[in-house]
Amino acid sequence: MFTGIVGNHALCQRLGNDILDNTLPHAMIFEGPRGTGKHTLVRLIAAALVCERKNQASEPLPCRCCLSCRKILEGKSPDLITLGTDGRVTIGVDTVRFLREDVSIVPNDSDKKIYVIEDADKMTVQAQNALLLTLEEPPSYIHFFLLCENAGFLLETIRSRAPVLRTEPIPTEQIDRYLCEQDKRAAQMKLSDPKGYAELLTSARFGIGQALDYLEPKIFAPVRQKRGLAADFVCAAIKEEGASVILPLLSRFSSKRDLLREQLLTVSDAMRDLILLKKSDDAPLTFYSDREEAIDLCDRVSIQFLYHLNDALRCAIEENTKNANVRLTLIKMAIAAELI
Ligand SMILES: [Zn+2]
Missing domain, CATH: 3.40.50.300 (P-loop containing nucleotide triphosphate hydrolases)
Known part of the structure; x- marks a missing residue:
């Protein structure tokens, strides 16, 4: 089978x-x-x-x-x-x-x-x-x-x-059960780092094989870092914290084209969740492990704002594949989304 x-x-x-x-x-x-x-x-x-x-x-x-x-x-x-x-x-x-x-x-x-x-x-x-x-x-x-x-x-x-x-996102409970059955590190992490484990379960919607890999801290650490940056960026953008917060955040993005692409795609995953939440509170989420936190963010802005930010993000992802200046791409994204 x-x-x-x-x-x-x-x-x-x-x-x-x-x-x-x-x-x-x-x-x-x-x-x-x-x-x-x-x-x-x-x-x-x-x-x-x-x-x-x-x-x-x-x-x-x-x-x-x-x-x-x-x-x-x-x-x-x-x-x-x-x-x-x-x-x-x-x-x-x-x-x-x-x-x-x-x-x-x-x-x-x-x-x-x-x-x-x-x-x-x-x-x-x-x-x-x-x-x-x-x-x-x-x-x-x-x-x-x-x-x-x-x-x-x-x-x-x-x-x-x-x-x-x-293919549909796999329910979190099902991934949790599977991981705990397959690998004792899952149960340990669930106890010692519940927040990290919840993030791992959400990331596992990208494939169960990957979830098992993520039980290795060395592999999961950079993923968590990308997710943390994406969450901070989306949060600051939605709360309209302005240039003094956004510019230092932009400097946390990589100057390496490949890594930047992955980081921007992670932001795009967060945006996708929020746009889906505008349509239904029960939408399957692939980025936010805390649904309440995501709903709270979503309620602060209009769907037009989310689309606008998402469009700026897509342009940046596209521009990043050309030979554009990486820093300039990010600044242009922030200006296009009217964040600075
Ligand atoms: Zn074989």
Whole structure:
């Protein structure tokens, strides 16, 4: 049976059977909000497809130990190819042309070649049309996994060729139970650092495998740091604390482009929670572990303010991928959001 994701027992059972029977559809769409484990899930499916022990009933699927599994899970397999916006707003026809040529090259390591298209709902109409023919009759060793937040942005012709699987955030109680069963450090942390443990559970919506990794303090510390900075920034922005607070906060962001991107994406996760809370107090949160605190922040501002700040943030994330000056990008964001 397919393992590694929490919940969705029936889905796991079906995926496992399809992988073992060699009947997994050649193209699948995974739809769900950012942070609901789409990447983790497709990586596990990819590992299961190539796992050298997949027919040994006593082993979990994927086994995570054989060379093929490890190469996929560590992102080192040449047969797992990830495509996406590459820092642009949309995925254009050039990306799909590359893919169409590349599919005819046989796999390197195993008998499967897997393409993951991130942000597939950002493919232009031309790109989607160009993809259609390949989706229809790919070579037998090919699998396409299209990840998106909203499959509604994909053409009907694409959706009719690939089943849509929806990923939802995993309920916190379920992650808590799973972690405590799997690793004794979870129960220890729950006692000694309840606030940190609550944060870890919320972060775990990004994938249960990652949550287990986070039990290692060295791995979780930088994550907590990013979350702390994002929380401070959003709080100061909402409370309109002005330049004297915002400018020193901006200097806490990294001057390294890659790290800055991660930091800004973490701020974007916080914003997403607040925007969702404007619509419903029960919205599933992927950033705030304290719902009351998030609702309190949310009540201080209008949804227009949140959208405005979010737009400035998106521009900054985009500008950061170009060769823009990192400091200037942050200042421009603060000015655009009218924070200073
Ligand atoms: Zn394996």
